[in-house]
Amino acid sequence: xxxxxxxxxxxxxxQAASFxxxxxxxxxxxxxxxxxxxxxxxxxxxxxxxxxxxxxxxxGPERSRLLAGLFANVKIAFVNTTHWGDxxxxxxxxxxxxxxxGVVHYIYSSMPDHSTFGNGWxxxxxxxxxxxxxxxxxxVGIPATFVYTGIYNNNxxxxxxxxxxxxxxxxxxxxxxxxxxxDDPLPWLDAEHDVGPALLQIFKMGPNHxxxxxxxxxxxRLTPLQCCARFARGVGRPVRYVHAEIxxxxxxxSGYREQLEILQxxxxxxxxxxxxxxxxxxEGRSIWEGYRGIEEYAREVFPxxxxxxxxxxxxxxxxxxxxxxxxxxxxxxxPASRVGSRPITPSGINSPLRFSGAFHPRSHPEGLDDDxxxxxT
Numbered sequence: 001x002x003x004x005x006x007x008x009x010x011x012x013x014x015q016a017a018s019f020x021x022x023x024x025x026x027x028x029x030x031x032x033x034x035x036x037x038x039x040x041x042x043x044x045x046x047x048x049x050x051x052x053x054x055x056x057x058x059x060g061p062e063r064s065r066l067l068a069g070l071f072a073n074v075k076i077a078f079v080n081t082t083h084w085g086d087x088x089x090x091x092x093x094x095x096x097x098x099x100x101x102g103v104v105h106y107i108y109s110s111m112p113d114h115s116t117f118g119n120g121w122x123x124x125x126x127x128x129x130x131x132x133x134x135x136x137x138x139x140v141g142i143p144a145t146f147v148y149t150g151i152y153n154n155n156x157x158x159x160x161x162x163x164x165x166x167x168x169x170x171x172x173x174x175x176x177x178x179x180x181x182x183d184d185p186l187p188w189l190d191a192e193h194d195v196g197p198a199l200l201q202i203f204k205m206g207p208n209h210x211x212x213x214x215x216x217x218x219x220x221r222l223t224p225l226q227c228c229a230r231f232a233r234g235v236g237r238p239v240r241y242v243h244a245e246i247x248x249x250x251x252x253x254s255g256y257r258e259q260l261e262i263l264q265x266x267x268x269x270x271x272x273x274x275x276x277x278x279x280x281x282x283e284g285r286s287i288w289e290g291y292r293g294i295e296e297y298a299r300e301v302f303p304x305x306x307x308x309x310x311x312x313x314x315x316x317x318x319x320x321x322x323x324x325x326x327x328x329x330x331x332x333x334x335p336a337s338r339v340g341s342r343p344i345t346p347s348g349i350n351s352p353l354r355f356s357g358a359f360h361p362r363s364h365p366e367g368l369d370d371d372x373x374x375x376x377t
Contacts, residue, residue, distance in 0.1 A: 007032075022196030165177070182223060
């Protein structure tokens with residue numbers, strides 16, 4: 001029999017799905033709220049043992065009923081609210097329902113509100129709603145832990161999504177253009193691989209250890225230049241960083257456009273830390289030592305996700321490092337400058353799963369939705 005029952009919401013998102021895989025693997029029963037059973041991630045989770053779907057939209061009139069059923073006979077919960085619907089209202093309803101049901105350890109995925117630190121920093125809208133929800137959870141008094149996740153390695157894609165496009169060049173190299181200063185450190189994690197085991201360990205250690213604390217789930221502290229150098233070593237091709245404004249090439253929701261504009265100002269122009277006053281990566285590594293870094297991600301996973309997205313650059317030989325590199329904007333130095341023309345995969349590959357012996361979920365399924373965006377939470 002499963003030793004624990006845990007509730008999750010928005011269960012097809014990267015964070016919750018990662019946790020569900022880990023919880024199911026150790027025999028826990030998962031009550032997983034999802035908006036719909038359609039989609040690749042829902043199909044995958046449905047095949048896991050001990051996973052029970054609670055289907056319905058928390059933005060709709062059935063919210064109270066859904067949450068009452070979700071938290072019934074549950075003592076622990078992981079909640080990561082999203083931008084679908086009124087996030088603060090949904091977050092408050094989740095906390096209220098969990099407390100009423102007697103949940104004894106509630107982990108909420110939060111983010112900072114930069115405006116609270118002064119310095120003329122503006123709040124990023126999609127983060128500020130999470131911070132407001134965190135404050136409400138604290139007011140309710142439910143035993144809670146707040147995890148702050150760094151930038152997903154999984155955000156990188158050669159598709160034209162803003163901020164984290166790893167744009168393929170004619171010479172076979174990649175370019176990442178973003179507003180982050182080349183020398184400012186950023187927090188990184190592989191959401192698919194690392195969120196689940198880390199949350200599992202936090203739950204196992206219990207609320208007495210983690211009650212009220214903020215835990216930074218970021219396993220590498222890398223500047224954009226360092227990130228590109230490691231990515232280059234992993235992918236086997238030169239990767240250049242261009243410090244410039246966010247390039248928006250596709251239609252995006254208005255709320256996400258505002259998020260990007262303020263991110264560019266607060267984190268880019270004003271160089272505010274991504275996580276003010278939070279320590280990383282030592283804390284995350286002390287919880288979960290088996291993290292997957294950006295170099296390993298680029299080598300083992302990025303080609304799989306790209307293949308699943310319909311691109312085939314990995315079937316071509318890698319590129320020679322370009323000779324006209326601006327050293328201020330670009331770093332391909334040390335070992336990264338020697339990656340040369342090593343092919344990343346065997347020719348004639350017919351299945352993306354042959355890139356690695358390990359199973360990996362299919363890539364960016366939310367990309368099929370009209371309101372999809374690549375974000376850090």
